[in-house]
Amino acid sequence: MKKRGIKRKMTxxxxxxxxxxxxxxxxxxxTINFRHVSxxxxxxxxSSAIAAAVLVNGDSIEGYLxxxxxxxxxxxxxxxxxxxxxxxxxYLYVLTQSSVDNIAVYVFDIxxxxxxxxxxxxxxxxxxxxxxxxxxxxxxxxxxxxxxxSTIVSLTGYGWLASAYVPIFASDGRVTAxxxxxxxxxxxxxxxxxQTLQILLITVAIIIVFxxxxxxxxxxxxxxxxxxxxxxxxxxxxxKANLKKSRSQNPAMNFKL
Numbered sequence: 001m002k003k004r005g006i007k008r009k010m011t012x013x014x015x016x017x018x019x020x021x022x023x024x025x026x027x028x029x030x031t032i033n034f035r036h037v038s039x040x041x042x043x044x045x046x047s048s049a050i051a052a053a054v055l056v057n058g059d060s061i062e063g064y065l066x067x068x069x070x071x072x073x074x075x076x077x078x079x080x081x082x083x084x085x086x087x088x089x090x091y092l093y094v095l096t097q098s099s100v101d102n103i104a105v106y107v108f109d110i111x112x113x114x115x116x117x118x119x120x121x122x123x124x125x126x127x128x129x130x131x132x133x134x135x136x137x138x139x140x141x142x143x144x145x146x147x148x149x150s151t152i153v154s155l156t157g158y159g160w161l162a163s164a165y166v167p168i169f170a171s172d173g174r175v176t177a178x179x180x181x182x183x184x185x186x187x188x189x190x191x192x193x194x195q196t197l198q199i200l201l202i203t204v205a206i207i208i209v210f211x212x213x214x215x216x217x218x219x220x221x222x223x224x225x226x227x228x229x230x231x232x233x234x235x236x237x238x239x240k241a242n243l244k245k246s247r248s249q250n251p252a253m254n255f256k257l
Contacts, residue, residue, distance in 0.1 A: 014208065014211040014212060014214075015208060015211075017207075017211060018204055018207040018208040018211050019204060021203070021207050022200050022203040022204040022207055023200070025199065025200075025203045026196050026197075026199055026200040026203065029195075029196055029199050030192065030193075030196040033192045033195065033196070034192060037185070037188055037189075037192065038153045038162065038185075041153065041162035041183055041185055041188070042151040042152075042153060042162050042164065043151075044087065044162075044183060045087075045089070045151065045162045045163065045164040045181050045182065045183040046150075046151050046164040046166075046181075047087075048083060048084075048086075048087035048089055048092075048164070048181045048183075049164040049165065049166040049179050049180070049181040050166055051083055051087075052080055052083045052084075052092060052166075052179050052181065053166040053167070053168050053179035055076055055079045055080060055083070056076055056080075056094060056107075056108075056168050056177065056179065057072065057076070058168045058169045058170040058171070058174075058175075058176040058177065059170045059171050059176070060072060060073075061094075061096050061107055061168070061170075061176040061177045062176065064107055064123060065096070065098070065105070065107070065123070065124055068123070069123060073123075076108070077108060077110065080092055080094075080108055080110045081110050081111075081112070084110045084112055085112065085113070087181075087183075088183075089181050089182065089183055090158075090161065090182045090183055090184040091109075091110075091158075091161075091180070091181070091182040092108075092109075092110040092179075092180070092181050092182075093106060093108055093109045093110065093121075093179075093180045094106070094107040094108040094109075094168065094177050094178070094179055094180070095107065095127070095135070095138060095142070095177060095178050095180060096142075096176060096177040096178070097142060098126075103126055103127075104126070104127045104132065104135060104138075104139065104142075105124055105125060105126050105127070106121040106122065106123060106124065106125045106126075106127075107123060107177055108123075109121040109122070109125075135180075137150055137151075137152050137163065137165055138150075138163075138165040138178050138180050141165040141166070141167055141175075141178050142165075142167065142175055142177075142178045143175075145167045145169070145175045146167075147165070147166055147167065150164060150165045150166065151163065151164045151165075153185065158182075158184075159184060159185075159186040160184065160185035160186050160188075160189045161182045161183065161184060161185060162182070162183045162185055163180065163181065163182045163183075164180070164181050165178050165179065165180050165181075166178070166179045167179075
């Protein structure tokens with residue numbers, strides 16, 4: 001029973017160790033892949049936002065909100081639509097701050113080919129609550145005019161998105177709007193998670209096999225001798241041993257009448 005108990009504990013420890021090591025390996029693989037992919041996607045979306053921001057006339061932003069769309073507006077819209085298509089962006093939009101109540105409103109929200117127009121906003125529309133909660137980096141870019149740390153990867157209500165925000169300046173140097181670009185990462189994140197799960201399962205199997213081999217070898221070389229010695233010690237009687245020792249030292253004790 002003692003032998004079975006020790007083997008059972010060793011087996012449980014081996015399985016736990018295998019799972020722990022596999023989790024560590026999987027987390028490491030996921031982190032490396034995530035950082036690599038995030039860097040690629042943020043660089044791509046940042047480049048697209050830079051290219052799109054150049055097309056927007058910062059001096060005309062306030063005029064669009066006050067007077068509505070004009071010929072220049074539609075020309076820029078078509079150019080931004082082309083940028084969105086070339087970079088395969090999920091969302092491309094221009095936001096500014098309303099002079100009336102200081103809330104973020106849309107100037108452009110580019111609709112791609114085949115997209116549902118009801119899912120996009122028009123000139124002057126306010127951000128929804130879900131959009132406002134994910135616009136912190138864009139709001140920071142609008143306030144400071146800086147583009148450092150203006151690219152992020154986040155899990156939003158629209159899925160995994162790589163986002164970039166670039167300030168749009170007026171001729172006097174004021175930031176009048178922010179160009180925002182989003183690139184969906186749902187497919188690539190699904191691939192990363194699937195790959196991580198596969199690596200986890202394979203690693204668990206390999207580690208457990210090697211640990212069981214180690215258990216077998218350790219059992220033969222260490223556990224069995226220890227158990228054998230333990231069983232021998234269990235049957236050891238100190239009184240009898242002392243009596244035998246005394247007799248060997250005093251032959252007269254072996255004399256029988």
